[in-house]
Amino acid sequence: MVLTTAVIVLTVVVLIDLLLSAAIIRRLRDTEAHLADLMPSAQPGLKTGTPMPDFTSADGSLTRAALAGTPVIFGFFSTGCRYCPTQAEQLAHRAAEIAERGLRVINVVAINDESIPDDITPVLEKSGTVVAEQGMDNLMAAFSVTSTPTFLLYDGRGTLIAKGNHLEETLERWIQ
Structure with a gap:
């Protein structure tokens, strides 16, 4: 019981x-x-589907107007970045394939500290245009880039169609 x-x-x-x-x-x-x-969104920065912002590089060599009608992938790198060398090498390795697909490569290298050697620029020169800037103020600010490496893929109309921190994940959208 x-x-x-x-x-x-x-x-x-x-x-x-x-x-x-x-x-x-x-x-x-x-x-x-x-x-x-x-x-706020888990991914900071520009949202896919937004138009390319108006910009001019610090040296005036690159503008939004100069890229009109051209599909482009921007790679944002910085000296001292732990992951940037690997991504830069992948970009250089795939440069011919990317060019065959009609995609222009623009690499932006932020030099944050003069005492850190710039080992990234020589590698990136193999893949396309390289724009060096002091700090993360000019182009990185225009594109709302908050970390490196970051890749932004724009179609020929200037619309952001993919973004990411790894080259492969960003290029998937273009290669499909």
Whole structure:
């Protein structure tokens, strides 16, 4: 009799615990959905589908108007960046394939600290145009780039169609 009563009480306690756990999980999911609506996008910067911003490089050699009608991939790099050399080498390795597909490559190298050697520019020169700038103010600011490496892929109409921190993931959209 005592054992039966203990089993019934234990069953009731377990059922109450399950109901409370389900209510808590439902509440957490609602809160998570509400927070997701309030928080900014997980990926900072320009959104796909937006037009290329108006820009002029610091030396005046590159403008938005000069790229009109040309599909282009921008690669943003910085000296001292841990991941940039690998991505720069991949870009240089695939330069011929990218050119065959009609895509122009523009590389922007931010020189953040004069004491750090610029090992990236010689590699990037194999893949396309290289624009060096001091800090992350001019072109990186115009394109809302907050980290390096970053790749932005624009179609011939100047619309952003892909972006990412890895060359392969960004080029997938163009190669398809």
